[in-house]
Amino acid sequence: MILDLGSEAKEYGHEALRAFETAGGDQLLQQAEAKPDTREALVAPVLDRLGAWDLDPRVDHDGREAAAALCRSAGYWALPYPVAERLSRPTDLDLDGLVVVAGDTPEAALAGMQNRWAAVTLGGHRSRVVGLSAVGPGFVAALELSDIDGQGAGDGAGDVALGVVLPCWTLLGMLDRAIELTIAHIRLRKQFGQPLASFQGVQFQLTDAEVERTGLDMLAKYALWSIGSDDAIDDALALRLAAIEAAEVVFRVCHQLHGAVGFCDETTLSWLSRYSQPLRRLPLGLSATRDYVTRRLGRRALTGLYG
Amino acid sequence: MDFDMGENATRLRRTLRDLIKTHVPGDFLGAFTDDPADLEVAQRFCRTLAEQGLLCMSWPAEFGGRDASVWEQTVVREEMWAHHEPRGAQYMGVNWVGPIIMRHGSEEQRRQHLPLIARGEVIWCQGFSEPEAGSDLASLRTAARADGDGWRVSGQKIWTSYATMAQWCFLLARTSKEEKKQQGLTIFLVPMDDPAIQVRPIRAMLGPHHLNEVFFDDLKVTNADVLGPVGGGWSIVQDVMSFERVGIARYARCERLLAAAPSILGDRWEELPAELRGRWTRMLTHCRRARLLAYRVVSLQSSGRIQPGDAAAYRIAVTRLDQDSAEVLMEIVASVPRGDASTEYYRAEVEDHWRYSQASTVASGSIEVQRMLLSRALLAAS
Numbered sequence: 001m002i003l004d005l006g007s008e009a010k011e012y013g014h015e016a017l018r019a020f021e022t023a024g025g026d027q028l029l030q031q032a033e034a035k036p037d038t039r040e041a042l043v044a045p046v047l048d049r050l051g052a053w054d055l056d057p058r059v060d061h062d063g064r065e066a067a068a069a070l071c072r073s074a075g076y077w078a079l080p081y082p083v084a085e086r087l088s089r090p091t092d093l094d095l096d097g098l099v100v101v102a103g104d105t106p107e108a109a110l111a112g113m114q115n116r117w118a119a120v121t122l123g124g125h126r127s128r129v130v131g132l133s134a135v136g137p138g139f140v141a142a143l144e145l146s147d148i149d150g151q152g153a154g155d156g157a158g159d160v161a162l163g164v165v166l167p168c169w170t171l172l173g174m175l176d177r178a179i180e181l182t183i184a185h186i187r188l189r190k191q192f193g194q195p196l197a198s199f200q201g202v203q204f205q206l207t208d209a210e211v212e213r214t215g216l217d218m219l220a221k222y223a224l225w226s227i228g229s230d231d232a233i234d235d236a237l238a239l240r241l242a243a244i245e246a247a248e249v250v251f252r253v254c255h256q257l258h259g260a261v262g263f264c265d266e267t268t269l270s271w272l273s274r275y276s277q278p279l280r281r282l283p284l285g286l287s288a289t290r291d292y293v294t295r296r297l298g299r300r301a302l303t304g305l306y307g
Numbered sequence: 308m309d310f311d312m313g314e315n316a317t318r319l320r321r322t323l324r325d326l327i328k329t330h331v332p333g334d335f336l337g338a339f340t341d342d343p344a345d346l347e348v349a350q351r352f353c354r355t356l357a358e359q360g361l362l363c364m365s366w367p368a369e370f371g372g373r374d375a376s377v378w379e380q381t382v383v384r385e386e387m388w389a390h391h392e393p394r395g396a397q398y399m400g401v402n403w404v405g406p407i408i409m410r411h412g413s414e415e416q417r418r419q420h421l422p423l424i425a426r427g428e429v430i431w432c433q434g435f436s437e438p439e440a441g442s443d444l445a446s447l448r449t450a451a452r453a454d455g456d457g458w459r460v461s462g463q464k465i466w467t468s469y470a471t472m473a474q475w476c477f478l479l480a481r482t483s484k485e486e487k488k489q490q491g492l493t494i495f496l497v498p499m500d501d502p503a504i505q506v507r508p509i510r511a512m513l514g515p516h517h518l519n520e521v522f523f524d525d526l527k528v529t530n531a532d533v534l535g536p537v538g539g540g541w542s543i544v545q546d547v548m549s550f551e552r553v554g555i556a557r558y559a560r561c562e563r564l565l566a567a568a569p570s571i572l573g574d575r576w577e578e579l580p581a582e583l584r585g586r587w588t589r590m591l592t593h594c595r596r597a598r599l600l601a602y603r604v605v606s607l608q609s610s611g612r613i614q615p616g617d618a619a620a621y622r623i624a625v626t627r628l629d630q631d632s633a634e635v636l637m638e639i640v641a642s643v644p645r646g647d648a649s650t651e652y653y654r655a656e657v658e659d660h661w662r663y664s665q666a667s668t669v670a671s672g673s674i675e676v677q678r679m680l681l682s683r684a685l686l687a688a689s
Binding site for chain 2: 301
């Protein structure tokens with residue numbers, strides 16, 4: 001058993017973190033929010049230099065791990081660019097990226113993007129994105145779709161598994177950052193003459209968040225490894241379910257421990273929290289995802305590790 | 308990455324399941340019941356495992372083990388706990404008493420104790436907790452005073468599992484008062500049949516044999532009964548804790564019971580409230596999460612890179628899973644009328660799981676202690 005990303009993937013992730021910081025770090029999101037149609041120009045050059053589009057997450061294990069590490073680093077900076085979605089592009093269609101959507105209300109955080117996009121439902125129905133509505137919060141736009149086929153879940157390495165798993169890595173990166181910011185804040189901020197970190201009530205909340213983050217880290221690795229197997233979609237959906245639940249706990253704790261300043265745009269948490277929303281709500285939120293997975297499993301439990 | 312445990316582990320899992328099916332009665336709920344036959348099942352099963360070289364397979368070959376990989380050891384932990392621990396109390400001897408004696412014991416202690424554990428013929432209990440020393444173990448008061456060529460032990464232990472059936476006690480006592488309370492503690496290997504030891508069972512919702520009080524009234528022990536150096540008990544306790552980092556594989560029983568629910572309930576499964584089936588799904592993902600966190604601890608420990616916070620995060624996740632899954636399972640079985648023969652054993656399993664899970668956030672290091680360890684690690688690292 002090897003339970004961690006390979007050293008090359010981890011190094012690639014670190015390189016990406018540094019590159020995003022050099023390119024502007026937290027400023028990138030603020031600039032993109034002001035002008036959503038600059039997202040491509042702000043971020044794409046960095047990704048090009050990182051060789052992001054040379055990664056092949058569908059068939060190459062090393063490429064898949066590197067792609068996951070890249071998504072996590074993008075999440076850490078709340079990069080205003082659909083990195084995971086670009087990396088999930090279908091190989092059999094001449095399109096630039098893929099988003100997983102709800103069948104009845106297809107939406108995605110694609111506002112301002114000029115690329116050619118595919119959409120796939122959790123059931124594997126694929127469409128071409130032919131139109132975007134006006135930009136909403138978190139760069140979310142309603143999608144106008146044109147049918148392609150039902151091949152998205154056709155095999156284990158299909159669009160659904162990859163399209164669900166990689167954005168969870170982005171969300172994981174956001175949780176990494178939120179916890180890191182919160183630890184820094186509670187060590188610095190004093191109340192009653194002591195750092196917040198010295199209060200057990202604060203410490204215990206922090207551990208709730210960390211258990212969620214660490215658990216998600218392992219589930220993300222497992223689901224990534226599982227891509228290509230017969231259980232890939234079940235594993236991806238189990239990850240997705242855990243990721244949304246983890247995000248709810250982590251952001252609630254991080255906001256609570258930041259206090260009022262966490263709602264202010266002078267803190268990065270405020271930006272992270274808001275821009276985590278599309279990843280947490282789309283294609284389906286917590287209850288709808290749980291409902292979908294339950295119906296999909298029927299009488300089966302999750303297999304794989306249990307043997 | 309590679310999450311495949313390997314062919315040896317898969318084969319071992321199959322072997323263990325076959326042995327359980329063959330040698331453990333279909334209505335077995337663990338060795339600790341009011342029916343002595345259940346204890347006999349466990350004793351026999353241990354001997355069967357020992358005969359097949361499966362009881363102490365994690366031990367080094369020089370002590371009669373097989374040098375099994377950490378993943379084979381993981382499979383044993385999982386399969387045993389998933390099926391109501393048919394080794395009974397002997398898992399403690401195998402998991403940590405034996406290995407600790409290998410590491411810290413004298414030649415005589417190794418000769419005396421290891422073969423008995425390896426053959427599955429002896430039960431140990433752990434004399435650590437006291438009425439005034441639970442999570443704060445180093446505050447214990449049971450004292451051993453020097454007496455000629457040995458020691459006299461007086462004091463009280465509490466919450467001591469299996470003390471009524473154990474032949475030996477792994478006893479921690481204070482042998483001197485030092486500047487720090489962690490100093491001056493010593494481990495003694497004590498035979499439980501001495502008349503100076505009295506065991507008083509505590510009736511509890513967990514079931515019989517789990518909780519006892521043990522009283523030591525001027526118990527005479529010799530220097531040969533001291534494990535490791537006099538005053539060096541605390542570092543041995545730390546070693547015990549390191550063997551118990553993963554502890555019992557609680558997630559394995561949770562997962563087995565959850566996975567079985569739809570087939571046990573039959574047509575009733577679809578009649579359950581959708582919300583309850585949703586909670587069932589959630590618990591399945593939490594089982595997977597706890598299992599993966601356990602594997603992470605095993606992996607980090609085997610590579611020597613483990614930090615206190617790593618095990619703490621797992622233990623918080625798995626003990627909460629134990630209780631949360633028990634609540635969901637209790638609701639599921641509540642949907643079936645009592646007296647339904649096809650679900651009778653499953654209901655008993657679930658009720659037993661619920662009772663035992665109530666102690667999971669208290670036993671072997673409370674969840675508060677785990678949170679303290681984890682938060683300390685998080686705040687120190689930044």
